Amino acid sequence: MKISFTLNGKEVTVESPPYARFIHILRERFGLLGTKEGCLQGKCGFCFIFLNAELVPACMLPVFSAFRGNVTTIEGFRSTPEFSDIEKGFLQAGANPCGFCSSAKILTTHKLLEENPSPSEAQIRKALSGIICRCTSYSCLVEGVKAAALNRRQRDHGSR
Ligand code: FES
Ligand code: FES
Structure with a gap:
């Protein structure tokens, strides 16, 4: 089956079993290796991507679901000002996700801030709960998301 979709801003077509x-x-x-393969069961979040602005685990997505869709991976998101806000925020807070989970944490933060520019700690923790990471401090990550939110608000409105 030929499946066409938009991938990081470019029209592409693949031939694949659906x-x-x-x-x-x-x-x-x-060759988009920023989307990581973890559990392959929709549980760890490491493979999150955006499909039509929804955050979805790419491991659970049959390729036909992307037909005529708009897909953004971490590689496509990296060139946006929102990525810079998040990257800077994580650095400011000392949150240092590993290469395995960083794309998931960054895209999840973006999704949260799109919906809620000033999330509470509880809202941040809830949003991040879809990513399994037992090797780093969630407190730092929460502070990183708060810093990212502030960076984004300052860039958008010049306000605190
Ligand atoms: S690889 Fe774990 S949710 Fe996709
Ligand atoms: S899985 Fe990446 S920091 Fe825990």
């Missing part, structure tokens, strides 16, 4: 996992299409056909 039920192939989208994560494998991204990594193997397009």
Whole structure:
């Protein structure tokens, strides 16, 4: 089956069995290795991508679901000012996600701030709960998201 979609701003077409996992299409056909393969069961969050502005686990997505859709991976998001706000915020707070979970944490933070520019600590913790990480401090990460939110508000409005 030929499946066309927009990937990080470019029109692409792949030939694939319709039920192939989208994560494998991204990594193997397009070399987009920032989307990480973890549990392959929709539980760890490491493979999060945006499909039509929704945050979804690419491991659970059959490739046909992307037909005519708009897909953004961490590689596409990296060039945006919102990425810079988050990257800077994480650095400011000393939150230092590993290479395995950083794309998931960054994209999840973006989704949260799109919906809620000033999230509370509880809202941040809830948003991040879809990512399994037992190796780093969630307090630092929460502070990182708060700093990212502030960076974004300052850039958007010049306000605190
Ligand atoms: S690899 Fe997709 S949620 Fe774990
Ligand atoms: S899995 Fe990356 S810091 Fe825990």
